[in-house]
Amino acid sequence: MADQLVADVIVERLRTWGVERVFGYSGDGINAFMGALRRAAGNPAFVQARHEETAAFMAVGHAKYTGQVGVVTSTQGPGAIHLLNGLYDAKLDHVPVVALIGQQQRSVLGSGYMQEIDLLNVTKDVAAHFNQLASSPEQIPMVIDRAFRAALAARQPVVVILPHDIQQAPAPEHPQEHGKLLTSPVWNPPQVLPGEADLRRAAEVLNAGTRVALLVGQGARAARQEVVEVAGRLGAGIATSLLGKPYVDESLPFVAGTMGHLGSTASAHLLGNCDTLLIVGSNDPWTEFYPPHGSVRAVQIDLDPAALGNRFPVEAGLTGDAAATLQRLLPLLEAKSDTSWRSEVEAGVRRWHRLRERRAGVAARPVNPELVIRELNGRLPADAQLAVDVGSVVYWYARQLTLPPEVPAHLSGTLASMGCSIPYAIAAKLARPERPAVVLSGDGAMQMSGLAELVTVGRMWKQWQDPRFVVCVLNNRELTEVTWEQREMEGEPRFPDSQELPDVNYADYARLLGMDGLRVEDPDQLGAAWEQALAADRPFLLEVLTDPEVPLLPPFPAGATKAETMRQGLGAEGSAGGHARELLERYVALEEELQD
Structure with a gap:
């Protein structure tokens, strides 16, 4: 020393x-x-x-x-x-x-x-x-x-x-004497389990329910199998928080997708019509999309005891690891003989799948952003690592992308800070350089920090075992989420000085850094463009010119109320808001058609 x-x-x-x-x-x-x-x-x-x-x-x-x-x-x-x-x-x-x-x-x-x-x-x-x-x-x-x-x-x-x-300073000696502490770099996680009485109380509540819903968050990351088994025993449907989306297989017929403002109509129906709710590892803040207070009994499982009852009143709170707690709870649960609720949930999921397909097919100027993300389905490699930025792209990720099992996907969920995606993906790539990385970003996030961190990618990529690092930029020259929030929450018209972004050719910028890139303006080219990007021998920036007027309409029935304030804001825009009004009414009509 x-x-x-x-x-x-x-x-x-x-x-x-x-x-x-x-x-x-x-x-x-x-x-x-x-x-x-x-x-x-x-x-x-x-x-x-x-x-x-x-x-x-x-x-x-x-x-x-x-x-x-x-x-x-x-x-x-x-x-x-x-x-x-x-x-x-x-x-x-x-x-x-x-x-x-x-x-x-x-x-x-x-x-x-x-x-x-x-x-x-x-x-x-x-x-x-x-x-x-x-x-x-x-x-x-x-x-x-x-x-x-x-x-x-x-x-x-x-x-x-x-x-x-x-x-x-010189490295010190560490004698064993008064006022000096010798410590060890050791930490082992405990296994936390609820008490038997609490488990029985939770089972009592869940067994009494006839229309059970599960809300699953990131705390269930190690409990994929247990969540599905409990849902099967209870005849329940599953909704996820935004952070819980990667931990539930959305291809299952009773999985209703993401809840909340950017979620699915199936999750809105599930949470709005259940009589019993089991929250597993979620602290999702979209409380207006939870079941109506007073009409639903609830059980919550969370590793943090302070989280119990934090978002929704619960009758039974179970402090414990999600997987181990569900394993202990499962033998106490009674199988539901009445399958009508599960059938209703699955019908709602099928309607949602039809709706999201139709939404992606709505013609836009030039490309519908929902279609960009939808075209990634079936093409995203099974070993990919996905990073998603903050903005309207999160809506399309939450609604349109079905993640392959075991594909990690992360974003700044609760802080919701723009500029996170490329730094996240760099960290993922450094940890697992043999796996491809895929980034979904808007142009606002790219201009905030993404362009700078592409320089980092350009510096590093030749060291990676698998050089694939695909960045998809939805370029609509607009801070779209904020524009629609102003219309929805304030009844305010678009404010161009605040919302407009300069048009940057992101694909050209990537090529300047020694990567590859492609700018797409034709929706018919999207599938081939994704395949080209995912087969590239170097980082690839796929830039798609998308329509900022595709509405960020919340799931119905809440979306019906939100549509009214959106109309108010668009009305104040006059003729400039005409295209956005047409798309909004088309989306509302699609919702109403599938409710009939």
């Missing part, structure tokens, strides 16, 4: 915790740590993003795709502030991330020094479970160990602030 610095001790501790890569952006406040990473010769590797915010998204993506802790680093001041958006993404979607943030040396703190900000206060909310300024070299192993344990135990982001002089 004689020639080692504290920065080397940090790197060694990261290695002991199994960290394979650190995402970030350098700066003087973290330079000693960067030197230690250089000396580590790629173990762990350093991944340079174009911006600290996207570096944080990469760490979140790593955690989401691998289940491991994502690690990100930045300098103090602006670098630290830029991390916050990605760290809040981790906080709201419950994934473990450790942020190692540089700081000015201790002797100048409090002086208003260059780039000095109060990092403990800045990060105290986002890192509420662990947020620590290292104040001595001897403290470092303990602080790193506690940070990882807190991130893993709470599935939350944590922050360790590293003053520059601490990083540069």
Whole structure:
């Protein structure tokens, strides 16, 4: 240890915790740590993003795709502030991330020094479970160990602030004496199970129901089989939260798809007509799309006891791992002899499948965005890793794409931050370079950060075992989701100064970076374009010119009310809103036709 610095001790501790890569952006406040990473010769590797915010998204993506802790680093001041958006993404979607943030040396703190900000206060909310300024070299192993344990135990982001002089200090000895702590880089997850009385109470509620629905979230990621078995025993239908979509096979006839504002009519019917609800690992905030209060009995399973009853009143709350809890619950459940509810659910699912097909077939100018995503069905490789950005593209992903089993798909679900998709996909690709990555993004997200991170892709891709990294950009020259939100929520007309985006030829930009690309304006070319992109020998940007006036109509019956305020906003647009009005009325008519 004689020639080692504290920065080397940090790197060694990261290695002991199994960290394979650190995402970030350098700066003087973290330079000693960067030197230690250089000396580590790629173990762990350093991944340079174009911006600290996207570096944080990469760490979140790593955690989401691998289940491991994502690690990100930045300098103090602006670098630290830029991390916050990605760290809040981790906080709201419950994934473990450790942020190692540089700081000015201790002797100048409090002086208003260059780039000095109060990092403990800045990060105290986002890192509420662990947020620590290292104040001595001897403290470092303990602080790193506690940070990882807190991130893993709470599935939350944590922050360790590293003053520059601490990083540069000689590596200390650690004698066993008063005031010194020796810790170990060890953490093992517990198996959490509810008590027998709670299980019996939950079974009592579920057995009494005749029209049972399951709402499944990301907490059921390891309970795919158990969810289906319980639904089978209860004759139930299944809806998912947006984050739960990848963990339920939507090809099953009783799976109604995603719930909520961007969900399906089948899920709206399921949740609106059930008499009993079983919530498994979901904390979905779209409470207006839950069953009517007072008319439905409910049971909830969640690993976090604080989540029980958080979104919907429940009679029985089961704290436990979803898979193990469902395994213990299943023998207590009685098989339903009356199959009429299941038949009703399946009929609703079939109507929804017809509706989404017809929606994708509605003619648009030039291409209907729903059709772009629909054409990916049957073409998405079974070993793909999917990243979805925020905006109108999420609606089309939720409604039109049926994921192959075991294809991971992630997005910024609860924070809903634009610009996450390409950083996520980079992290996924680095973790599993032998698998193709596919990104679904709008043009707003691409202009926010995607174009910059394409530079990162261009720098890396020749090192990947499988070079396929397909980015599909829906280019409609508009912040479409916000435009439709203004029409729907405010009854306001479109505000061009706020909503219009400059037209960028994204495919040309990709080619400038040594990738391949194609711009599509004809819906008949979509299938062939997807196949070309997915067969490419290098990263490929598929740009499709889509129609911003295709309505983001919520599922009926709530959608009928929303359509009225949309009409109000479009009415204020005069002739400029004519095309959008025509498409809205076409979509409303399709809904009404399938209800008859």
